[in-house]
Amino acid sequence: MNLIRLIQGDTQPEVDLRRTYDAIVIGSGAAGGMAAHVLTSHGMKVLMLEAGKKLDLDKELKSTEWPYQHPRRGEMPPGHHALSLNEYTIRQPPYAADSAFTKVYSYVQGWNGADYSKDIVVDEKDHPYTGTSYAWVRARCLGGKTNIWGRLALRLSDYDFKAKSRDGYGEDWPIAYQDIEPYYDRVDQYLGISGVKEHLPYLPDSIFQRPTKLASAELALRNSLKKMNRVLTPYRAGVTTDGLKHNKYRRRCFGRGACNRRVGGCDIHAAFDSPTGLIYPAMDTGNLTLRTNAIAREILVDKNTGKARGVSFVDAESGRAYEAQAKVVVLAASTLESARLMLLSKSGAHPNGIGNSSGHVGHNFCEHVMGPGVTALVKDRVGQPRTIDDGRPGGFYIPRFRNLSDRNANFIRGYGFEGSAGSTMFPNRAKETQGFGATYKKTVRDRAGAYISMGGFGEVLARYENHVDLDPVRKDKWGIPVLRFSYGFGDNEKKMCEDMANAAQEMFEGAGFEIVNVDRKVLTEGWSIHELGTARMGTNKKTSVVNQFQQSHDVKNLFVVDGSSHVSASCQNPTWTIMALAWRSSEYLTTELMKGNL
Amino acid sequence: MAANADLDLSRRELIKLGAAATVGASIGIGESLDAQSSASAGASAAGRAFFTPGELALVDELSELIIPTDDHSPGARAANVAAFIDARLAEAWEEQERTDWREGLRTIEQLSHEATGKPFMQSSADERLAILTRMAQNEGKPQKPEEIFFARLKSRVVQTYYTSEIGIKQEMEYKGNSYLTEFVGFDVS
Numbered sequence: 001m002n003l004i005r006l007i008q009g010d011t012q013p014e015v016d017l018r019r020t021y022d023a024i025v026i027g028s029g030a031a032g033g034m035a036a037h038v039l040t041s042h043g044m045k046v047l048m049l050e051a052g053k054k055l056d057l058d059k060e061l062k063s064t065e066w067p068y069q070h071p072r073r074g075e076m077p078p079g080h081h082a083l084s085l086n087e088y089t090i091r092q093p094p095y096a097a098d099s100a101f102t103k104v105y106s107y108v109q110g111w112n113g114a115d116y117s118k119d120i121v122v123d124e125k126d127h128p129y130t131g132t133s134y135a136w137v138r139a140r141c142l143g144g145k146t147n148i149w150g151r152l153a154l155r156l157s158d159y160d161f162k163a164k165s166r167d168g169y170g171e172d173w174p175i176a177y178q179d180i181e182p183y184y185d186r187v188d189q190y191l192g193i194s195g196v197k198e199h200l201p202y203l204p205d206s207i208f209q210r211p212t213k214l215a216s217a218e219l220a221l222r223n224s225l226k227k228m229n230r231v232l233t234p235y236r237a238g239v240t241t242d243g244l245k246h247n248k249y250r251r252r253c254f255g256r257g258a259c260n261r262r263v264g265g266c267d268i269h270a271a272f273d274s275p276t277g278l279i280y281p282a283m284d285t286g287n288l289t290l291r292t293n294a295i296a297r298e299i300l301v302d303k304n305t306g307k308a309r310g311v312s313f314v315d316a317e318s319g320r321a322y323e324a325q326a327k328v329v330v331l332a333a334s335t336l337e338s339a340r341l342m343l344l345s346k347s348g349a350h351p352n353g354i355g356n357s358s359g360h361v362g363h364n365f366c367e368h369v370m371g372p373g374v375t376a377l378v379k380d381r382v383g384q385p386r387t388i389d390d391g392r393p394g395g396f397y398i399p400r401f402r403n404l405s406d407r408n409a410n411f412i413r414g415y416g417f418e419g420s421a422g423s424t425m426f427p428n429r430a431k432e433t434q435g436f437g438a439t440y441k442k443t444v445r446d447r448a449g450a451y452i453s454m455g456g457f458g459e460v461l462a463r464y465e466n467h468v469d470l471d472p473v474r475k476d477k478w479g480i481p482v483l484r485f486s487y488g489f490g491d492n493e494k495k496m497c498e499d500m501a502n503a504a505q506e507m508f509e510g511a512g513f514e515i516v517n518v519d520r521k522v523l524t525e526g527w528s529i530h531e532l533g534t535a536r537m538g539t540n541k542k543t544s545v546v547n548q549f550q551q552s553h554d555v556k557n558l559f560v561v562d563g564s565s566h567v568s569a570s571c572q573n574p575t576w577t578i579m580a581l582a583w584r585s586s587e588y589l590t591t592e593l594m595k596g597n598l
Numbered sequence: 599m600a601a602n603a604d605l606d607l608s609r610r611e612l613i614k615l616g617a618a619a620t621v622g623a624s625i626g627i628g629e630s631l632d633a634q635s636s637a638s639a640g641a642s643a644a645g646r647a648f649f650t651p652g653e654l655a656l657v658d659e660l661s662e663l664i665i666p667t668d669d670h671s672p673g674a675r676a677a678n679v680a681a682f683i684d685a686r687l688a689e690a691w692e693e694q695e696r697t698d699w700r701e702g703l704r705t706i707e708q709l710s711h712e713a714t715g716k717p718f719m720q721s722s723a724d725e726r727l728a729i730l731t732r733m734a735q736n737e738g739k740p741q742k743p744e745e746i747f748f749a750r751l752k753s754r755v756v757q758t759y760y761t762s763e764i765g766i767k768q769e770m771e772y773k774g775n776s777y778l779t780e781f782v783g784f785d786v787s
Contacts, residue, residue: 064775067761073682078691102689196786213783222786234786241781255778331746386771388782425772430756434737436664436730441769444760445670448770 024326031562032332033274038586039289052140062272063258074113082109094128113262126477131485135526143274148264153238160570174548183452192240210241212392217424224511235394247274255391299345306349339534355552367460368528372501373455376513381450395420419454456500535564648688671769677762702747
């Protein structure tokens with residue numbers, strides 16, 4: 001039935017399996033979306049394969065719906081279950097095996113308003129994995145995790161790219177900041193980012209749109225930190241706060257504050273998401289064909305040349321298998337899924353999996369460690385009139401301060417803090433406040449806007465032994481072998497986390513705040529949802545998987561443009577870097593294809 | 599796909615949702631009907647009951663003792679907290695949840711009988727307060743069954759009250775979830 005068809009893509013051509021596309025892009029998140037944008041803008045004919053379905057996100061997210069307008073105040077229906085921290089730590093994956101619940105989701109669905117995102121994240125029952133504890137959050141739908149990402153959009157610097165040269169650990173990246181800087185600029189301008197220039201060599205500024213403002217306690221902390229030569233800056237949000245004249249699918253941020261109330265997501269698309277930011281505009285060029293519900297099963301190889309010739313995929317609903325052909329394959333399925341697909345793609349030419357002559361695919365797996373943090377009461381805010389403190393995409397960011405000019409005795413690398421202060425829709429610490437009756441009610445009311453809290457994100461060192469491989473037995477719903485984790489934090493992370501908690505407490509005390517809670521617990525591996533590094537870049541073919549343009553050392557027409565190519569995790573959130581690198585590599589790909597080099 | 603009879607309904611939905619929805623409206627009518635039917639399923643679930651009338655009255659009274667009406671705003675009773683908890687328990691996936699609540703309420707009646715020889719609802723305001731105070735005494739580290747039940751009860755009451763319209767708008771005077779032309783707060787320079 002042909003009714004109203006305003007969502008982009010419904011009138012797109014069907015995938016043509018007899019045709020050879022210029023490129024197949026596997027995955028539609030930040031990396032795949034960016035590859036599709038750059039390649040189609042250069043006139044290349046691109047087929048995008050997305051394993052999940054296309055959702056009408058405006059209908060899913062309902063960002064401005066009040067809790068009491070929802071029959072369950074935003075909770076998921078009975079029988080839907082979100083994994084808890086305990087389940088991740090006490091048990092081993094597959095976590096949903098033998099569960100009595102009808103649907104089991106990763107921990108992010110335990111947050112408020114999870115009913116709005118239950119179609120975005122995967123059902124763990126269909127998507128098992130094995131091995132060591134790991135909270136693996138996946139979103140199989142058009143746009144992937146960009147539909148609910150945290151939006152903190154940071155640049156890396158040569159403190160990160162050249163970290164080995166500074167402290168001797170691991171490997172330097174095969175690029176320097178000056179190589180990626182122009183692409184960060186383009187990402188800023190094409191997608192929009194909010195923030196304030198701070199002129200820090202270790203956290204380069206972006207080309208910022210209108211910044212958010214600070215709550216009064218945040219400003220007090222900023223001023224206090226200056227004495228310690230540390231910086232608190234307004235949240236650098238991958239959100240367009242001034243609007244984007246070149247993008248008709250997105251609108252500027254109106255500070256509705258929906259972004260932090262639920263799992264996330266922005267139904268006016270002020271926050272970047274891959275569909276409205278990259279994929280719909282790419283479709284408007286007429287050069288992009290989208291195939292959703294297409295689970296890539298194997299990268300197909302030409303027996304004579306050893307090069308990639310296409311992708312076989314399984315329809316998620318019918319289970320039927322198909323093959324699509326292309327001159328170039330661009331892998332952007334997310335750090336862990338990309339590694340899985342490379343390992344699945346075994347052939348005579350590539351017996352260990354495509355692009356894996358080094359044996360490094362799945363290895364050097366790294367991410368961010370989190371958990372330690374602090375909450376305090378700001379006494380002069382108690383009993384003050386209510387202010388709007390959550391009408392913005394985020395609170396504040398404190399960039400790293402360890403191992404910059406000094407050298408910490410206990411650990412290498414660094415960590416940063418994300419935090420916020422002030423009023424939120426659900427009163428802060430209402431459940432933790434003791435007692436009952438009129439006194440309880442007044443205490444909650446008076447203090448709700450007077451708390452400030454922050455939590456750290458630290459660099460997990462890339463280690464060869466931290467890896468994933470294919471489970472020899474277990475398969476997913478579609479009969480595809482699943483990942484097996486052999487991964488854990490090490491001594492450096494543990495010592496860093498101890499310092500994180502102490503430093504957080506010290507900074508809050510220095511600002512005159514009254515500490516109410518110091519969290520020292522390190523959360524389960526995977527919790528940051530920043531997994532990186534399973535197909536790292538490098539110049540040495542024996543110890544890296546792709547070159548500085550994310551091109552496979554082994555297979556010239558295979559590119560791996562997502563977070564799997566990152567050489568080290570840094571402590572900055574990775575999305576902006578993923579997109580800047582994907583932009584740079586996609587330009588290189590275009591040039592090389594035109595020259596006939598692929 | 600949807601029958602023609604559903605067309606008008608969907609159009610009304612679209613109009614109601616306004617401009618934001620029409621920009622990205624509609625993969626198909628089926629979706630919006632699904633949303634409709636799940637909302638009405640939720641509404642009918644909200645009407646389903648687990649508590650007996652006596653239990654419902656008891657939970658209603660307990661909720662009001664935890665978050666009472668004061669000179670600032672109405673309390674948990676006015677916000678229909680007990681009825682919401684009842685509906686959630688009626689549809690709860692795990693039988694254990696219902697069992698825990700029923701036993702918890704029974705424990706309160708036992709405490710009341712031991713203390714006053716009367717059911718909780720027939721004891722005086724001071725007597726009720728004394729029982730609740732006893733239940734709440736080890737809130738940080740509940741040990742006894744009545745202490746554990748207090749934690750369960752309070753968590754549900756607090757969650758439900760502060761997500762109600764009364765809780766959000768009257769009690770907390772929450773000003774967000776609105777369209778702002780400028781961000782609120784302090785500039786940094």
